[in-house]
Amino acid sequence: MNERASSRVADAVDSEPHDPRQELGAAELRILYRTEAQAKRRKEARPGLWIAVVIYVLFSVSDLLLIPDVAALTITARFAVGLTALLVLEAQLRRGVATDWLDVTCAGAIIFGYLGWLGPASMGANKESVAYYMVFGTIFMMSANLFFTFRFKVSIITSTIILCILYVVNYFLPASLTYKMVFGTFYVSCFTFTSYVNWKLNEERYNVFLNALEAKIQHNEAT
Template sequence: MTDPIDVDAPRDPRAQPAAVLQALYQEHSEESRKHTTRQGLWIAVLVYLLFSISDILLIADVARHTVAARFAISAIMLLALELQIRLRQDADAIDRTAALALILAYAGWLTTALMTSQTAVMSYYMVFGAIFMMSINLFFNFPFRLSLMASTVIVLLFFAALLSFPQEEQVYKLTFGIFCLSCFIFTSYVNWKLNHERYNVFLNALVAKARQEEAAERGEALLRLSNTDPLTGLANRRAIDETLRSLWAEWRQNGQPFAVVLVDVDFFK
């Protein structure tokens, strides 16, 4: 006879195919990713616009162009983001828009800022491009591939600008080049690590939920076993006593009538 409390063997969700787990993870994190990206881009735009003050102080001769570029790019990308939210597009599309916004923000500012006659100041000021790279990898919860691609574009833009200063010494270019590459490698690694940790947290929660459901099923099976006659599958003496106590209490409290019928069947077993 099969043991009544036998249930399926312990279920480990991690044994499922990776594609299935990834799909579950995407579905689970969809809304939170949208919210995080939307909130993050609004904050990033605010900080980006506040840096207009630095433009006015450091590269005043082209500040009107850089500030105009900042406001134009910010307005366009925020409108695009809010339109996607209204159209209920998925988190991947919204993440791509936010990543593109950061790239365009750096490219738009850098293109106009390089027109300045304050080349010495600009040669150091442009190192703040590392902020865009760190924002992509650390401030947002972008998937690793998207973060890697977007931050790579930022690095390429930085090196293109760096090479546009032929009057600067090679030591300067080497120093800032190493700094930029170091930021790229470090922040990309941290982004990969954070994505990995978030995925592991999801898997652990999935395992905990499966074990909780399994424990509940075993508890229900044990309860059925304790109240069931193993030969007939009918309620046993324990279950009958509990039912009688419940009916008796109902009668005493509400006057609900009940009846008990005893049947003695000879040679039943």
């Protein structure tokens, strides 16, 4: 992010009583939008990850019910990954690291949260329960696209990694071809749908930003 460029754009908005869509170029508007979005993402990183970790740990109850023979391992993995992610994020916030690195930490927490649970869960004796429980992996994909307010590129990369993991697991599961085809289709559908919704949400956020910017300039004109 070019901080001086974004500062000049912000100064122009505060001083010039014109429609930003007409007076500011698309690149300048995008710079200003990314600056504001970055501040919002930074503010939401801590509560977002804390909520995600709490929900992640609460799913330990499902482990006890569906894969009780390896529940101790999966629950340990949940606490280990969740605690590590929170400690890393808190350390980054204290050091004032760039917002993009906070996004990387949250995205990494999603990926390693799934892998950390998947390893011990796949060792469960009841392969049928394990096979159906693996569907919950789509929750991690939804988290990347809909729960966290990552930049669209980060969301797509994260959810694509989750999709690839799901497909590898689906391939090696001792399940019927019908099961693999049905859930393989479901995974792709989930990825496509959540990515599309994420893209639309990003577009809507940008439109809201433009409207708020225009309202601010009109207010400056009135006063």
